[in-house]
Amino acid sequence: MKHWGRTKMILTVLVTIALTVLVVVIAQNFSTPEKKLERRIEHHYAVSDRQFVREMSVLLGPSILPGNHVEDLQNGDEIFPSMLEAIASAKKTITFETYIYWSGEIGKQFAEALSERARAGVEVRVTIDWVGSAKMDDELLDQMKGAGVEIVRYRPLRWYNLGRLNNRTHRKILVVDGKVGFTGGVGIADIWSGHAQDVDHWRDMHFRIEGPVVAQMQAAFNDNWIKTSGVVLNGDGYFPELPPVGDQAAHMFIASPSGGSESMHLMYLMSIAAAQKSIDMEAAYFVPDDLAIHALLAARKRGVRVRVIVPGPHIDSESVRLASKAQWGDLLVAGVEIYEYLPTMMHNKLLIIDKGMVSVGSTNFDPRSFRLNDEASLNVYDRAFAERMTQVFEEDLKPTKRYTFETWERRPWREKFVEKFVLPIRSQL
Numbered sequence: 001m002k003h004w005g006r007t008k009m010i011l012t013v014l015v016t017i018a019l020t021v022l023v024v025v026i027a028q029n030f031s032t033p034e035k036k037l038e039r040r041i042e043h044h045y046a047v048s049d050r051q052f053v054r055e056m057s058v059l060l061g062p063s064i065l066p067g068n069h070v071e072d073l074q075n076g077d078e079i080f081p082s083m084l085e086a087i088a089s090a091k092k093t094i095t096f097e098t099y100i101y102w103s104g105e106i107g108k109q110f111a112e113a114l115s116e117r118a119r120a121g122v123e124v125r126v127t128i129d130w131v132g133s134a135k136m137d138d139e140l141l142d143q144m145k146g147a148g149v150e151i152v153r154y155r156p157l158r159w160y161n162l163g164r165l166n167n168r169t170h171r172k173i174l175v176v177d178g179k180v181g182f183t184g185g186v187g188i189a190d191i192w193s194g195h196a197q198d199v200d201h202w203r204d205m206h207f208r209i210e211g212p213v214v215a216q217m218q219a220a221f222n223d224n225w226i227k228t229s230g231v232v233l234n235g236d237g238y239f240p241e242l243p244p245v246g247d248q249a250a251h252m253f254i255a256s257p258s259g260g261s262e263s264m265h266l267m268y269l270m271s272i273a274a275a276q277k278s279i280d281m282e283a284a285y286f287v288p289d290d291l292a293i294h295a296l297l298a299a300r301k302r303g304v305r306v307r308v309i310v311p312g313p314h315i316d317s318e319s320v321r322l323a324s325k326a327q328w329g330d331l332l333v334a335g336v337e338i339y340e341y342l343p344t345m346m347h348n349k350l351l352i353i354d355k356g357m358v359s360v361g362s363t364n365f366d367p368r369s370f371r372l373n374d375e376a377s378l379n380v381y382d383r384a385f386a387e388r389m390t391q392v393f394e395e396d397l398k399p400t401k402r403y404t405f406e407t408w409e410r411r412p413w414r415e416k417f418v419e420k421f422v423l424p425i426r427s428q429l
Contacts, residue, residue: 040294041273043302047357052274053249053381059270060253060263060379062219067244068211070380072392076193079186079206080106086176086208087113092237094124095221097173099132099362100187103140110188111140115147123237124149127224129169130156132187152228154374167257170373172206172362173221178240181209181217183252183361183378185284185349196344199314204347205392207360207378209250212242216252220376223254248382255363256374264363264377265370269295271353275304278355280393282309282348285317286324287366293327300334309348309396312340320366325411326419332405339400352393355386 045052057064073079087094087110094117101107118124126144128136130153144151154169174182184206186192194201209217222233255263272279272295279299286308288296296306315321328338351359361377363369380386 040291040298041269043273043275043298045274046276047271047274047353047381049274052270056267056270056379057251060251060267062216062251062253064249064251064379064381065212065216066249067246068209068213068248068250068380069246070248070250070378070382070385071208072389073184073206073208074392075195075204076106076186076201077195079184079204080109080193082208083174083182083206084109084113086174086180086182087117089180090117090122090124090176092122092177093175093233094122094177095173095175095218095225095233095238096125097127097169097171097221097224098188099129099168099170099172100189101128101133102135102187102189103137104190106190106193107136107140107188111143114149115144118144118148125221125225125233126151127154127169127221127228128152129154131168132170135189150229152225154224154228168373169224170362170364170369171220171224171254171376173217173376175214175218175221175238178218178236178238179210179214179242181214181252183207183209183217183376185347185362191345192347199344202345202347203341203343203396205350205360209378210245211248211250212244213250213252213378215239215242217376217378220252220254223256224374227258248380248385250378250380250382252361252376252378254374254376255370257372262370264375265289265291267359267377267379268292268351268365268370271351271357271359272296272299275299275353276302277304278353279304279306280350280352280390281307281365282346282350282393282396283365284311284345284347284349285320285364285366285369286310287320287364287368288327289367289370292365293331296331296336297334300336306331306336307339307393307397308336309339309341309346309393309400311346312342312401314343314345316345322415322419325408325415328403328408329405332403332408338403339397340403341396341400343399346396348396350389350393352386352389355390356383357381358386358389360389 185204186206196203358380363375363377
């Protein structure tokens with residue numbers, strides 16, 4: 001009996017320790033950075049004001065650089081051929097970071113293209129998120145590694161990083177020879193192929209970039225490559241001289257919980273606060289926090305027209321949909337126009353302010369992107385490009401249905417009930 005009593009006590013202690021460790025790990029994964037934005041940003045100037053451009057350049061990190069050319073690519077039919085063509089043209093280096101990489105036809109095409117260039121002597125470096133590549137067969141990895149592609153998985157499951165397991169790289173960056181860059185919302189999977197023609201093919205956009213800002217994109221890739229491999233990529237194969245190729249001013253900036261995690265949050269708040277006439281936004285995951293809601297309400301109070309396109313019935317996360325709608329009441333009452341995209345899942349990340357500034361990239365309008373994920377966004381300060389992206393916005397607006405306050409009030413009681421449980425964990429969705 002005494003022996004059993006001691007055994008029981010030891011087991012109790014071990015279970016207590018295990019539960020304590022589990023609670024600590026979960027708490028670490030739910031935690032946000034110690035320093036976070038707490039106060040509203042007031043409207044002082046417009047996006048056309050030099051002070052706005054100056055502060056965006058300083059506060060977000062990399063300086064705004066002139067002389068770039070940014071081309072928008074719509075859906076997989078335009079995006080994947082352009083990316084694969086750029087990969088095939090590589091002479092010295094390819095750097096590629098993505099969240100989603102799944103097996104399938106598109107995954108096979110990219111694996112073959114990257115492998116071919118590696119066999120030809122091009123230095124090919126690839127960073128793939130461990131969670132985002134869960135549906136990737138080992139055969140694709142083995143094929144690329146066998147060809148000489150250097151691949152790292154970002155934050156794989158290890159006992160020593162359980163507290164950071166929730167911090168994923170959501171960045172989408174491809175740079176070829178340090179001269180041509182791509183970024184946007186597209187992952188490597190068949191759901192992004194086609195032209196959003198049905199529910200099995202998502203609506204999304206990506207961007208091809210040339211000019212001095214590509215060096216900032218390469219530096220953004222370098223950020224996680226150093227964290228994961230410990231190796232710095234430098235030399236003219238990665239950072240060649242980049243003369244002006246256009247007249248668009250732009251900068252590429254990053255965010256990560258390990259440093260600069262509030263960059264994306266700050267960018268959205270400053271941009272919204274600067275709006276004088278219009279805010280057009282496409283948000284695959286629209287879960288604004290209190291500061292973002294106050295910023296949008298303040299914009300409406302100034303007379304700014306605010307239009308937001310969100311996914312409709314076809315969304316890959318029901319919990320996000322519930323957390324999002326729970327917060328729409330005050331926005332709808334204030335006159336914020338919210339439109340649900342009907343044909344398929346809408347995965348765009350687009351912000352247009354006063355037809356003068358455009359922000360694109362991997363960042364969603366939600367707490368996870370603001371505080372937990374590694375993200376990368378490109379801001380373009382050019383009226384012609386903003387006009388072009390406004391045309392894209394108007395086209396995306398056609399197959400939508402406006403969501404009214406009356407509809408919001410009549411949403412099923414089951415949704416209202418579940419919302420109470422989803423909202424407290426919205427940063428994890």
